[in-house]
Amino acid sequence: MPPEDPSGTPAQMSARTGLSVVLAGGGTAGHISPLLAIARAVAEAAPDASLLAVGTATGMETRLVPAAGLEFATIDRVPLPRRPTLDLVRLPGRLAHAVRQAESVLERAQADVLVGVGGYVCTPMYLAARRRRVPIVIHEANTRPGLANRVGALFTRWVGKAFEATKLRHARLVGMPMRREVSALDRAAARPAARKALGLDPDRPTLVVTGGSSGAASINATLGASLGALAAARIQTLHITGRGKAVTGGDGRLLEAPGYHQVEYVDGMENAYAAADLILCRSGAGTVCEVAAVGLPAVFVPLPIGNGEQALNARGLVEAGAALLVRDSELTPDWLTREVLPLLGDPGRLDEMARRAQALGVRDADRTMAQMVMEAARG
Structure with a gap:
């Protein structure tokens, strides 16, 4: 200083x-x-x-x-x-x-x-x-x-x-x-190294999904049921399930699909932010502010319990056109296919959302x- x-x-x-x-x-x-x-x-x-x-x-x-x-x-x-x-x-x-x-x-x-x-x-x-x-x-x-x-x-x-x-x-x-490490992140410059470190394809559209360090059962379930649609659209997904919240199939084994990567935790979310073209996540205050600071387009799924503050946290980015918001009960495989897949296929719209997010970031x-x-x- x-x-x-x-x-x-x-x-x-x-x-x-x-x-x-x-x-x-x-x-x-x-x-x-x-x-x-x-x-x-x-x-x-x-x-x-x-x-x-x-x-x-x-x-x-x-x-x-x-x-x-x-x-x-x-x-x-x-x-x-x-x-x-x-x-x-x-x-x-x-x-x-x-x-x-x-x-x-x-x-x-x-x-x-x-x-x-x-x-x-x-x-x-x-x-x-x-x-x-x-x-x-x-x-x-x-x-x-x-x-x-x-x-x-x-x-x-x-x-x-x-x-x-x-x-x-x-x-x-x-x-x-x-x-x-977050506030000074240059996503474009850090993307190649971040995707390599996380085992992701350097060139495929990338969706990061997280419910936070504790995970979110509803988000995990919806994503698990959407793997086929994501794979068909050639979208790779980094699914951060939360500690102790591994998502498995009927046989008890971890879910598998082309382009799907499941981890319980990422040490250093700046790598996930850099790797992502879009993030689907809760809208806790820290997450909302970090997403804005790094200029990352987002789909927010506010926690459905409490005093409604997570929806209020997300309001500024949503109203600015930097993010989407969906209620927890409305986050279904159909909604994801209808709203998220077209967004990931539209680089111009993602770039504009990123610009608007970063303009609001502190x-x-x-x-x-x-x-x-x-x-x-x-x-």
Whole structure:
């Protein structure tokens, strides 16, 4: 990051103050991925800064955060009961205990700034930071902000959001912090090597299908029933089924068809993005923002449960003509044959969708959030 003025570069400030940044978030990859991207950008902007990530003992962060090389601490998980139960009676005591734990974490870290990205861990961390007068920086990844970030936004003016439509106090559009391997991806340049690495034909139209790291049974089933039509159209498919979600036939063996490649997981989705001409996937916030950043045409199949936020996440790209959207219940082999096959056979339309997607992509959100951290520390 270039210096802004002689007295205020992030690196100089870090050397001068021993900047300590605590980052809170977890539960799902949708929270952890932006947290790690922000941490990386802060470390680049302020190389002498100390970084500590805080989560709960039951979330994915227990594995992903240490694997990324970050120091990690935990506090108790305090979910908000959705129905009147004994847990609701116990809530004040549990929350008070978690806030005390959070205060202890901030004190031990001598925190100058708290960065929160959402999840159960953030509410007590925000309350503790408020009590200790530690500046708070928030990133909201979803179109509908979670309760923790709605609480935290009451205490700060440093709030970033991934989607323009998100309604959150003091929030400004910054995009989605993501790994540089994704945000800096040149799909056209990376395509030959990516297809080779994934065992794909370098020249055939390529459909990538994924339900995320956990897989999606309905997407897997529809694709399995569509292999004949895809093969007849000479379309090759990379089917990322999800861990432990291999798709088999009646004989218990993995499905096979010409041009069909099944894997449970891809280490580095940038390779899948580069290899694809079109992706069929859920519309979680991270996926939608990554697809836009790399300029990849998409067919979104929003998760049919929850509060409908996945459909809202996809709306901007769909309305811009960069993506299609189909309800989970309407994703059938007939729909795929009618809508997806002609699209894969129309390079001009795919190129236009890619251009429109990339025009909406934000590729520097991690750096913007790091700069917000520096502003909060100074302010």
